[in-house]
Amino acid sequence: MISTSDELALLQQALESYEHKYIAEHLNQISLGSWTRESLKRYEQGKGELHFSDAEYRHLQKLLPQAPRRARHDFDFIDLFAGIGGIRRGFEEAGGRCVFTSEWNPFAVRTYKANHYSDPTNHKFNSDIREVTLSDKPHVSEDEAYRFIDANVPDHDVLLAGFPCQPFSIAGVSKKNSLGRKHGFECDTQGTLFFDVARIIAAKRPVAFVLENVKNLKSHDRGNTFRVIMNALDELGYWVADAESSGKEDYKIIDGKHFVPQHRERIVLVGFRKDLNVHDGFTLKDVAKLYPKRKPSLGDILEKEVQPNYILTPKLWQYLYNYSIQHKAKGNGFGYGLVKPHDVTRTLSARYYKDGSEILVDRGFNPKLDFEHKKNIENRPRRLTPRECARLMGYDGPNESNFRIPVSDTQAYKQFGNSVVVPVFAAVAKLMKDRIVRAKQLEALRPRSHARLAA
Structure with a gap:
């Protein structure tokens, strides 16, 4: 027998993605039309005893994403600036498990939660990334911020982030550095959302990352934005694929038209930790080997x-x-x-x-x-x-x-x-997978203190 608490929990979970009216209409497909937006609101507020028939309960469950059939996963990843989860879908196809999601837009969160299963035992959902990086609290020291991040962001093998493109201000950097900053990026990128990504990388030290942005990131602010980002990633100890490629031979720029009938160029930064030494020979040029033989028209x-x-x-x-x-x-x-x-x-x-x-x-x-x-x-x-x-x-x-x-x-x-072409990132994930797994194995042989908080 289904308990009232289970029914209420299911209703609340459904309401994270769907409006009361939609849920009522969905339930009324198999009932006698007794559900309304108002009645669901009353039950949600604890006014009256909620009761679904077995058929209604199962019908409502169908609105929610189901747990993946895969019995095991090959690596863990986090999904930052997640949008509606396009990059996540690609990495789940490659055998990854999402353990942390951050997205602030409430409408995007609705769509994300309607389509992506979140196991309450091993997945955390966050809205404002600054809540975990403490970047909005300038009085907090670097060490305090890193300890807080380490405690509140689950350990993961891969960091995914489609961060917004923002200009960096370099004014006052030398003065800040003279105050004993441990990381140059803490000065160079402060006030931007890339700063939050960099702080999580510094604190958690994933074996790899994938950063996605518009093609114009390279020329943004006369190239300063991209230069600061690449310098920061190098300082954090990561090798970035095809870092020197440019022009027509810039393999970091991937066009979605090779997978779907849409011209959509995006810059993809794939990074591996240098100390694990699994990156040799990796190039995004090999994405071309994964183009579908027949893409949809x-x-x-x-x-x-x-x-x-x-x-x-x-x-x-x-x-x-x-x-x-x-x-x-x-x-x-x-x-x-x-x-x-x-x-x-x-x-x-x-x-x-x-x-x-x-x-x-x-x-x-x-x-x-x-x-x-x-x-x-x-x-x-x-x-x-x-x-x-x-x-x-x-x-x-x-x-x-x-x-x-x-x-x-x-x-x-x-x-x-605002999203990404999903099969592009499925291809990137497929290219990366063997190296991620190898790096994860090497990481497991090392003391945790070497891997974490040691940027």
Whole structure:
């Protein structure tokens, strides 16, 4: 028999990802319509005795991610600036287990928790990373911060982080260094979110890391941002793959178009601890060996029928069309991106919810005909649906709808636009796995004091 406490715990877990109204509608699929948003709120507040039938309890469980079938895992990792978990999915495919997640956006957290299982015995969830790095408490010493991090972030083999791109200020560095700072990065990167990543690396000393960012990280702030990051990682004792490669031969820049029909370039920094000496010969150039023999086409991921609200209004379409003509006449490249089933799209951005202009699905608009022509009005282009965005980012395969989207379309577009192409990181994880496992074995032979807090 299911206890009331179990029922309430299940409801509370479901409410971390889904609205009361959605859960009520879900339960009413098998009940007599007795569940409402208001009744669930009352039970949540302890007003009245909650009781699910066995069928309702099982039905509600289906809304939540299930424990992985894999009986064992090969390595542990943490997921920082996790978004909706795209990098995590890639590393779980390679046999990793997530033991810590940090993400501050409440809507992204909803989607993350709806799709990623978190074992309460070996996984911790954190919202603001500064709560564990103490970077917002300048009076705390480095040693105090490292001890706090070591106590509050689980031990892990790999650190994953898609940190935001921010400029660094080098003013006052020499003065701070003269005050006896142990780490240069503590001065150079202070006030940025990379600083929090570096502090966790310094405190926990994982055997490897993967840092993801936009391609423009290399040129940001005239190259200063990237230079400081690379110097900090070197100071912390890590070798970074393809550190010297650049231009067209910069293997750190990986384009998602090799895995999905979307041009999406991102910089990927893969690092291994130098003292473990497992990095020799590793290069992200080998990602090319893992390109799929047949990637899905755009036509493969498009839905056959969509709701009318995804079709652009005549007014919006005419505005985008005229705007593009004006800028082309001036020699500018601004304008919408109209795509057909065999095209590769532009990069999906977080602003896609505004007008969808960078990726519009062609429905037969004919520029040779008058804009007011009946056929042209009927065949206005449309946005991608959130489900199609999930497929374009590799969260779902063609014709699949397994990834749960528990948020509004606006939030979903922002989340997918801010995310990563999942199969890119599945390939990176596959390349890294053998070295991670070997490094983990070497690490296990060493005293803990050598590995931790010894940056």
